[in-house]
Amino acid sequence: MPAVQETIDQVRSIDVDQYKYGFETEVEMEKAPKGLSEDVIRFISAKKGEPEWMLQWRLDAYKRWLTMKEPNWARVSYDKIDYNDIYYYAAPKKNPAPKSLDEVDPEILKTYEKLGIPLREQEILAGVEPSSRVAVDAVFDSVSVATTFKEELKKAGVIFMPISEAIREYPDLVRQYLGSVVPVTDNFFATLNSAVFTDGSFVYIPPGVRCPMELSTYFRINEKNTGQFERTLIIADKGSYVSYLEGCTAPKRDENQLHAAVVELIALDDAEIKYSTVQNWYPGDAQGRGGIYNFVTKRGDCRGKNSVITWTQVETGSAITWKYPSCILRGDNSRGEFYSIAVSNGMQQVDSGTKMIHLGKNTTSRIISKGIAAGKSENTYRGLVSAHRKATGARNFTNCDSLLIGNQCGAHTVPYIESKNATAVFEHEATTSKISEDQMFYCQQRGLSEEEATALIVNGFVKDVLQQLPMEFAVEAQKLISISLEGSVG
Amino acid sequence: MLEIKNLVVQIEDKRILNGLNLTVNKGEVAAIMGPNGSGKSTLSYVIAGKEDYEVLDGEILLDGQNLLEMEPDQRAAAGVFLAFQYPLEIPGVGTMTFLKAALNAQRKARGQDELTTPDFIKQVNAAAAKLEMPKDMLKRALNVGFSGGEKKRMEILQMALLQPSFCILDETDSGLDIDALRIVSEGVNSLRSPDRAFLVITHYQRLLNHIVPDTVHVMHGGRIVRTGGKELALELEANGYADYRESEAA
Numbered sequence: 001m002p003a004v005q006e007t008i009d010q011v012r013s014i015d016v017d018q019y020k021y022g023f024e025t026e027v028e029m030e031k032a033p034k035g036l037s038e039d040v041i042r043f044i045s046a047k048k049g050e051p052e053w054m055l056q057w058r059l060d061a062y063k064r065w066l067t068m069k070e071p072n073w074a075r076v077s078y079d080k081i082d083y084n085d086i087y088y089y090a091a092p093k094k095n096p097a098p099k100s101l102d103e104v105d106p107e108i109l110k111t112y113e114k115l116g117i118p119l120r121e122q123e124i125l126a127g128v129e130p131s132s133r134v135a136v137d138a139v140f141d142s143v144s145v146a147t148t149f150k151e152e153l154k155k156a157g158v159i160f161m162p163i164s165e166a167i168r169e170y171p172d173l174v175r176q177y178l179g180s181v182v183p184v185t186d187n188f189f190a191t192l193n194s195a196v197f198t199d200g201s202f203v204y205i206p207p208g209v210r211c212p213m214e215l216s217t218y219f220r221i222n223e224k225n226t227g228q229f230e231r232t233l234i235i236a237d238k239g240s241y242v243s244y245l246e247g248c249t250a251p252k253r254d255e256n257q258l259h260a261a262v263v264e265l266i267a268l269d270d271a272e273i274k275y276s277t278v279q280n281w282y283p284g285d286a287q288g289r290g291g292i293y294n295f296v297t298k299r300g301d302c303r304g305k306n307s308v309i310t311w312t313q314v315e316t317g318s319a320i321t322w323k324y325p326s327c328i329l330r331g332d333n334s335r336g337e338f339y340s341i342a343v344s345n346g347m348q349q350v351d352s353g354t355k356m357i358h359l360g361k362n363t364t365s366r367i368i369s370k371g372i373a374a375g376k377s378e379n380t381y382r383g384l385v386s387a388h389r390k391a392t393g394a395r396n397f398t399n400c401d402s403l404l405i406g407n408q409c410g411a412h413t414v415p416y417i418e419s420k421n422a423t424a425v426f427e428h429e430a431t432t433s434k435i436s437e438d439q440m441f442y443c444q445q446r447g448l449s450e451e452e453a454t455a456l457i458v459n460g461f462v463k464d465v466l467q468q469l470p471m472e473f474a475v476e477a478q479k480l481i482s483i484s485l486e487g488s489v490g
Numbered sequence: 491m492l493e494i495k496n497l498v499v500q501i502e503d504k505r506i507l508n509g510l511n512l513t514v515n516k517g518e519v520a521a522i523m524g525p526n527g528s529g530k531s532t533l534s535y536v537i538a539g540k541e542d543y544e545v546l547d548g549e550i551l552l553d554g555q556n557l558l559e560m561e562p563d564q565r566a567a568a569g570v571f572l573a574f575q576y577p578l579e580i581p582g583v584g585t586m587t588f589l590k591a592a593l594n595a596q597r598k599a600r601g602q603d604e605l606t607t608p609d610f611i612k613q614v615n616a617a618a619a620k621l622e623m624p625k626d627m628l629k630r631a632l633n634v635g636f637s638g639g640e641k642k643r644m645e646i647l648q649m650a651l652l653q654p655s656f657c658i659l660d661e662t663d664s665g666l667d668i669d670a671l672r673i674v675s676e677g678v679n680s681l682r683s684p685d686r687a688f689l690v691i692t693h694y695q696r697l698l699n700h701i702v703p704d705t706v707h708v709m710h711g712g713r714i715v716r717t718g719g720k721e722l723a724l725e726l727e728a729n730g731y732a733d734y735r736e737s738e739a740a
Contacts, residue, residue, distance in 0.1 A: 444562035460631070
């Protein structure tokens with residue numbers, strides 16, 4: 001199996017304590033002063049050239065945020081965050097609005113190259129890699145530096161651009177949908193994001209259009225002490241389809257960095273959105289120093305009948321993950337799906353899962369969660385499945401498996417099930433298993449090394465979810481999982 | 491081929507092997523018989539390199555290489571194969587995936603090229619046909635939901651595929667019905683060659699009617715207490731292990 005072999009080679013080729021993406025790019029940055037205040041928000045808004053309503057929206061969120069308390073119900077622990085010790089705005093200086101890759105700072109392009117992002121638009125367009133037709137909107141800290149495939153998408157009527165641009169160019173669309181799935185007041189981190197978000201992606205697929213390519217965004221936190229607050233808004237109009245992939249890496253840092261994104265998806269009648277995430281942010285070192293705090297609110301609204309939203313996530317990075325990509329199944333016959341692989345190693349803490357909220361009739365949802373805990377990590381699945389009074393015929397199937405590697409880690413499953421409709425049928429299956437020493441010995445006796453055996457067993461464990469990822473990312477995700485578990489055996 | 495000298499092994503402070511000596515030559519099929527608890531399975535695990543066993547003294551040489559200094563996967567690459575008494579289930583891992591990964595890992599360790607997929611499939615199918623194995627078995631996760639007999643056949647299939655130079659069969663006959671015993675034995679016999687040695691561990695003479703040994707060793711109290719030809723197995727079948735138990739009591 002070459003993919004496994006490749007994984008092994010990859011694992012071998014990296015140093016134990018050396019996070020592969022731990023490099024910094026030296027680009028001049030422009031920052032707002034440290035800390036959060038109305039002035040900083042005005043500064044961000046002015047930098048973005050936003051209309052007055054947007055500024056007002058932010059300021060309202062800020063006022064609200066001041067009255068809110070940080071949530072503490074998740075099974076994670078961390079030192080108190082000083083929200084006044086963070087830069088809320090950082091942008092590469094020499095970057096007004098590049099028209100092509102030639103205008104992008106070569107340092108930034110080099111960074112992407114190291115990350116292996118297929119940003120070489122010319123090559124792809126020339127047909128070098130015809131199999132991976134991916135449009136990339138790369139977010140480098142707070143500003144999108146390059147947007148590819150714009151022209152081709154435009155022909156299809158698809159809008160795919162930095163949200164800061166969309167606010168200026170399509171204010172009515174943005175205003176209609178922004179905050180309609182994750183309200184400004186939703187939760188502490190979402191409200192903070194509403195006040196200070198700097199960039200992110202905006203996607204609109206017109207009625208009946210099948211987006212001609214996978215859309216992809218890479219996020220990267222680069223500047224020291226900058227929180228990254230992206231905001232993503234995806235709207236699939238009636239009968240349309242879009243598949244979107246988000247990949248995240250961040251360079252190695254000693255200070256913890258806050259990442260509080262908000263993603264909103266809206267699927268109208270008969271529309272389908274697939275949203276896939278591969279997240280490998282810096283998880284901190286073996287002692288638990290450093291690493292990203294990933295406190296993210298992601299929610300999809302199946303607003304129209306027969307609409308479908310699928311979340312697929314491969315989470316291997318971050319020191320702390322607090323993340324519950326959810327579906328509101330509002331339209332009759334709508335469907336929500338959540339496929340998740342959450343890998344934790346070292347001192348990582350993961351509290352992740354989903355919410356499936358059945359409001360419409362004959363709505364269905366499916367949850368497949370695979371948690372893998374190694375090292376001294378704690379890995380919690382937390383999920384809510386609920387049926388509203390009117391959700392006649394609601395159906396859910398949940399399968400939640402945990403795999404333990406070693407005996408110093410923990411796996412926890414916290415399912416909440418609420419049904420207010422007697423016709424709802426909810427199924428929940430959960431297993432916890434451990435790679436046994438006997439299994440390891442058996443594999444080794446056949447010639448596999450410990451690492452190879454672990455990779456093989458883990459890949460077998462997660463393959464149901466990997467199959468949900470777009471092809472070109474499935475292999476990458478598989479590699480990532482093996483790299484994350486490196487050093488977890490023995 | 492295999493040379494074991496004065497092997498002393500304990501597990502959790504319990505002495506299992508007490509100065510065991512054993513030599514198996516190239517091309518030889520050696521049977522080890524003995525009552526329960528005589529240390530037969532421990533011997534097979536220690537040769538293959540299972541953790542938990544503490545080797546206090548002695549050495550195990552395979553073609554002059556010191557096995558005790560090698561990891562289990564290195565021993566496998568050096569030619570050691572253990573057909574398990576209770577083969578492990580590996581959920582989620584397809585049988586073909588596992589076989590290919592194992593075969594290529596060993597080839598790589600020996601500096602050989604990986605097998606191409608068509609060649610690999612051809613080899614597996616040929617081996618499976620010989621063992622009268624239903625094709626759908628190869629499509630399932632390794633050993634998951636297999637019957638006892640199917641698991642044993644899968645062990646022999648792996649043996650045929652990996653072509654080891656030193657094969658240990660740990661009570662391969664247990665849990666096999668007569669037909670399965672015949673098929674498995676034929677599979678083993680077809681692998682007999684002047685370059686390959688076998689160590690066949692069993693309680694019963696039955697298996698040795700099918701896999702006829704060159705030598706028979708009787709193991710008791712953690713050492714080899716008697717060595718003879720194939721007729722020794724018949725004698726044990728007739729008299730049982732009572733003689734050896736008495737000598738222990740005395």
